[in-house]
Every structure is written in C-alpha cells, then in structure tokens.
Amino acid sequence: MARTPSNERRQRGNQEERGNRAPREERDDEFQDKLVHINRVAKVVKGGRRFAFAALVVVGDGKGRVGYGTGKAREVPEAIRKATDQAKRTMIKVPLREGRTLHHDIDGHFGAGRVTLRSAPSGTGIISGGPMRAVFETMGVQDVVGKCTGTTNPYNMIKATFDALANSQAPRQVAARRGKKVADIVGRRDGAAAVAVSE
Numbered sequence: 001m002a003r004t005p006s007n008e009r010r011q012r013g014n015q016e017e018r019g020n021r022a023p024r025e026e027r028d029d030e031f032q033d034k035l036v037h038i039n040r041v042a043k044v045v046k047g048g049r050r051f052a053f054a055a056l057v058v059v060g061d062g063k064g065r066v067g068y069g070t071g072k073a074r075e076v077p078e079a080i081r082k083a084t085d086q087a088k089r090t091m092i093k094v095p096l097r098e099g100r101t102l103h104h105d106i107d108g109h110f111g112a113g114r115v116t117l118r119s120a121p122s123g124t125g126i127i128s129g130g131p132m133r134a135v136f137e138t139m140g141v142q143d144v145v146g147k148c149t150g151t152t153n154p155y156n157m158i159k160a161t162f163d164a165l166a167n168s169q170a171p172r173q174v175a176a177r178r179g180k181k182v183a184d185i186v187g188r189r190d191g192a193a194a195v196a197v198s199e
Helices: 005-029 076-089 130-139 154-166 171-178 182-198
Strands: 032-045 048-060 065-073 106-110 113-119 144-149
Touching (some): 032 076, 048 130, 048 154, 065 076, 065 130, 065 154, 106 154, 113 154, 130 144, 130 154, 144 154, 171 182
Antiparallel strands (some): 032 048, 048 065, 106 113
16 A cells, blocks of 8 residues: 555654653653542523533642642533643642641631641641542641631632642742741741740
8 A cells, every 4th residue: 555645644643642642641640639529510591401510629749739620511520530630730839848748837718718727747647627638638748737717618628728838838938038048947946846845
C-alpha cells in the first residue's frame, strides 16, 4: 500500500498520542483526589424536571500542593471528572513544617464561614471536620487541628479553608520580606513558646 502524506500524518499522530499517554497517566498518578460532596440539582423545563449532579472534589499531591473544583453534569462520573480537572488547574502550594504540619496558626473566612487552623505537635493527627479533613489528607498534612464555625455548607467550608491556607507563610518568606535571618524568626517563636511553658 502506498504511503500518502495523509496516512503518514495519521500514523505520526497515533504515535504521538501513544507517546504522550504514558506521561499524562504518570502525572495523574501523583495526585490523589477525594470526593467531598455530591448534590442532585433539578432544572424545571416545559416537559418537567431535568436532573443533573453537582460534585465538589479536592485534589492534592501529598507534598503541600492542593486544589478544589466543582463540576456539574447529567451523570455522576462526568461531574466528578469536570470537578477533578478544575481542581488540578487551580492548585496552590502551601509551605509545611517538617512536611507534616503548618508553620503557624491561621484564620480564614468565606461568607458566614470562619475557620481556624492550628499547627500541632507530632502524633496529634488530623482533628477537623469532613470537608477540611479531605483538604488536609490530600495535601499531605499529618498533624493539624481545625475548627469551622458559622456554616456547615461544604462549599463554604472548603473556600474558607483555602482562604486560610493561601495566607500561610514559611519563616523563610517572612525573613526575606523583613530583611532578617530565618534563625531570628524561628528563634523568637521557640523562645516565646519556652516563656509560655515556664509561666
């Protein structure tokens, strides 16, 4: 069979797809996702109601990167896929202390929801409610205490949690902004803790 230019292009495209498929699957494997909430919604039309599903998904790499997304579709798997894709596009990087907890206590809010996230010593575990727990597990945090007040709406709880995480800073960032050494920032934090213990 003669090899025409169109056939060559098609074969080359198939090879490129096969070549690109493996890295994309590997990239997807590094992320872990959790379905936080799924809701059935209805649109009233002339013939009756059309039902669809709305999904809220949290995605993280277990090393400090995390994102959330929402998706709506007529079927549940498609809604979850849309939410997962959006979560991967909107990931943020959160600095972690020793790769297991937050550097400092943070407050966040969205609407009526207020969250307080506190760093915790090793062995504490994740002490927080459902939607917040999903964020910490996918982010790779092992020790943290979280409290949410004002709302139990999972969408607002997630958004308030991300508002708090976006304000998290590492000692290196604070030291660079203030023109000091990291030892001054961390030393002062440890010294304050020692004074509190002695009192």
